[in-house]
Amino acid sequence: MASKKQPARTCLGCRSVKEKQELIRIVRIEDRAEVDPSGKKTGRGAYVCLEDMCLESAIKGSQINKALKIDLDKEQLNSLKIKIKNYAKESTRDSQGKRNKEC
Numbered sequence: 590m591a592s593k594k595q596p597a598r599t600c601l602g603c604r605s606v607k608e609k610q611e612l613i614r615i616v617r618i619e620d621r622a623e624v625d626p627s628g629k630k631t632g633r634g635a636y637v638c639l640e641d642m643c644l645e646s647a648i649k650g651s652q653i654n655k656a657l658k659i660d661l662d663k664e665q666l667n668s669l670k671i672k673i674k675n676y677a678k679e680s681t682r683d684s685q686g687k688r689n690k691e692c
Contacts, residue, residue, distance in 0.1 A: 598636040601652040602643025612636040613673060617657040621665065624672045626680075633657050639677040644670060 596609040614625040616632040625634065635656035637647050647653050648666050661669070 600638045600643050601635055601656055602637055602646035607638070609636070613639055613676060615653060615657065615669065617659050620659065622653065622657055622659065622661055622669050624669070624676055626676060637673070644673055
């Protein structure tokens, strides 16, 4: 039997298409944005690689605001950036490049 194809998403920063599991989801909930590691929160979502360059590019180019159809100020974007970086530090990748949270 053929293996099930994984959903693909585009990174806001580098615009590369990757498996959904390789990216971190940012979700708009009311007037704010949150990190959604589970990918299951309700709300408009966007994806970014865990690479610093991609995150910086997405913030600098207002891609997060455009994708989420929201107007986050600098303070909110910095807070989101810190949360994503903290998540990136806590997670590791298995041999297939998928996120695994360290125990």
